Amino acid sequence: MGTKERRDRERQETREKILDAAREMFATHGIEATTMRAIADRVEYTAAAIYHHFKDKDALIIEMVHSDFRALGQQFVRFAQVADPVERLRLIGLAYVEFAIEKPHHYTVMFMTRTPYCEPDFDRGNPEQDAYALLLHTVTEGIGQGRFRPELNDAEQLAQMMWASVHGLVSLQIAKCDDPWIHWRDLRATSVLSIDAMIRGIVREE
Amino acid sequence: MGTKERRDRERQETREKILDAAREMFATHGIEATTMRAIADRVEYTAAAIYHHFKDKDALIIEMVHSDFRALGQQFVRFAQVADPVERLRLIGLAYVEFAIEKPHHYTVMFMTRTPYCEPDFDRGNPEQDAYALLLHTVTEGIGQGRFRPELNDAEQLAQMMWASVHGLVSLQIAKCDDPWIHWRDLRATSVLSIDAMIRGIVREE
DNA sequence: TCATCTCACCTAACACTGTTAAGTATCCGG
DNA sequence: CCGGATACTTAACAGTGTTAGGTGAGATGA
Numbered sequence: 302m303g304t305k306e307r308r309d310r311e312r313q314e315t316r317e318k319i320l321d322a323a324r325e326m327f328a329t330h331g332i333e334a335t336t337m338r339a340i341a342d343r344v345e346y347t348a349a350a351i352y353h354h355f356k357d358k359d360a361l362i363i364e365m366v367h368s369d370f371r372a373l374g375q376q377f378v379r380f381a382q383v384a385d386p387v388e389r390l391r392l393i394g395l396a397y398v399e400f401a402i403e404k405p406h407h408y409t410v411m412f413m414t415r416t417p418y419c420e421p422d423f424d425r426g427n428p429e430q431d432a433y434a435l436l437l438h439t440v441t442e443g444i445g446q447g448r449f450r451p452e453l454n455d456a457e458q459l460a461q462m463m464w465a466s467v468h469g470l471v472s473l474q475i476a477k478c479d480d481p482w483i484h485w486r487d488l489r490a491t492s493v494l495s496i497d498a499m500i501r502g503i504v505r506e507e
Numbered sequence: 508m509g510t511k512e513r514r515d516r517e518r519q520e521t522r523e524k525i526l527d528a529a530r531e532m533f534a535t536h537g538i539e540a541t542t543m544r545a546i547a548d549r550v551e552y553t554a555a556a557i558y559h560h561f562k563d564k565d566a567l568i569i570e571m572v573h574s575d576f577r578a579l580g581q582q583f584v585r586f587a588q589v590a591d592p593v594e595r596l597r598l599i600g601l602a603y604v605e606f607a608i609e610k611p612h613h614y615t616v617m618f619m620t621r622t623p624y625c626e627p628d629f630d631r632g633n634p635e636q637d638a639y640a641l642l643l644h645t646v647t648e649g650i651g652q653g654r655f656r657p658e659l660n661d662a663e664q665l666a667q668m669m670w671a672s673v674h675g676l677v678s679l680q681i682a683k684c685d686d687p688w689i690h691w692r693d694l695r696a697t698s699v700l701s702i703d704a705m706i707r708g709i710v711r712e713e
Numbered sequence: 714t715c716a717t718c719t720c721a722c723c724t725a726a727c728a729c730t731g732t733t734a735a736g737t738a739t740c741c742g743g
Numbered sequence: 744c745c746g747g748a749t750a751c752t753t754a755a756c757a758g759t760g761t762t763a764g765g766t767g768a769g770a771t772g773a
Binding site: 304305308336337338348349352357358 | 758759760761762769770771
């Protein structure tokens with residue numbers, strides 16, 4: 302009987318429908334502002350129906366966030382073929398900023414709020430999915446090639462420094478863009494300068 | 508009659524009592540997790556009583572945040588006498604990190620979440636209260652002295668770069684310290700390296 | 714064909730938020 | 744001693760996430 306398969310497929314479809322609606326509403330209005338009832342309305346169900354497909358709102362969010370993490374990882378994977386690790390570092394930084402500009406609400410949830418974690422289906426350490434793994438790998442390569450100053454020999458630490466320098470820019474602008482006292486400069490332009498400065502500051506001079 | 512004064516003083520005292528309770532509960536459990544009723548319980552009042560002293564929860568939060576901003580500004584003001592603007596930049600960065608380590612929950616509200624703004628009693632631009640103003644002033648001085656690379660001639664932009672580099676570190680650790688995959692290095696140590704790298708990357712080489 | 718069962722979904726409620734309208738008691742000024 | 748301001752409480756409201764129990768359509772097995 303193909304009916305079992307059809308049932309499963311239909312179930313998967315409404316699951317996706319809910320997920321898509323949630324994704325869009327989260328992205329446009331933010332996570333706090335979108336209620337379970339509103340998501341349900343959008344897909345013409347009752348709020349309670351969502352709980353047949355997702356354990357709770359957190360599960361819905363986590364699933365979304367993880368697909369976003371995978372998307373970010375796949376944004377980065379195209380840089381794997383860039384030979385020079387320092388140049389790769391630059392490109393990763395710029396792509397990271399671009400991602401944040403495109404999906405600020407998702408970025409907020411991914412990197413600016415504490416979220417519960419630990420699900421099995423996210424392939425941690427696989428550079429095709431895990432952006433941090435690729436960053437770490439790149440930095441490790443740079444250290445191996447002796448490209449960085451001798452005191453900066455801890456890959457994890459160096460990765461965190463580079464990550465933080467771009468995260469700081471985008472997250473501050475996301476959080477405080479309404480503050481009239483701060484005259485924010487163009488995020489992309491500032492990022493370029495910041496990444497370049499950081500790289501100048503960490504590379505071993507000839 | 509001193510009774511008016513006494514009344515005012517008593518009112519001010521309970522106001523402070525509420526504020527203190529809120530401050531402590533926000534700091535230990537976070538803002539979302541502390542409810543108006545819980546704050547009221549702590550000071551042995553009813554939740555509704557708080558609304559006689561503060562317009563709403565946001566007003567309570569804002570008042571807290573602003574006193575925190577002032578505290579941060581006063582942390583920085585002691586560096587005003589440091590002659591060398593570049594060295595001053597370093598010290599400000601380190602003090603900023605220290606502040607974040609001391610009050611992570613307050614830091615979260617101050618710099619990691621969008622908050623409503625625009626209150627009259629916060630003296631924006633006064634370096635004694637406004638940490639950003641001091642940072643901006645320091646960077647401006649450095650530019651005036653020709654200490655930075657010629658392309659980095661926008662004080663606001665440069666200030667944002669420096670700010671972001673430390674904010675990135677502390678905010679990432681606050682948000683993702685539970686992530687078992689990331690091996691966080693000591694925040695103070697990483698900050699020193701990061702600030703030094705950033706400064707190396709922005710100063711004009713002789 | 715028909716009883717049964719499964720499963721997707723709904724209705725109605727719960728406990729919990731922040732918030733407010735209305736009432737009460739206390740204290741002060743006349 | 745009266746009237747009114749003031750500080751607080753009680754009780755409720757609307758909104759949140761969440762769940763227990765019911766409903767009804769479609770598949771299953773005799």
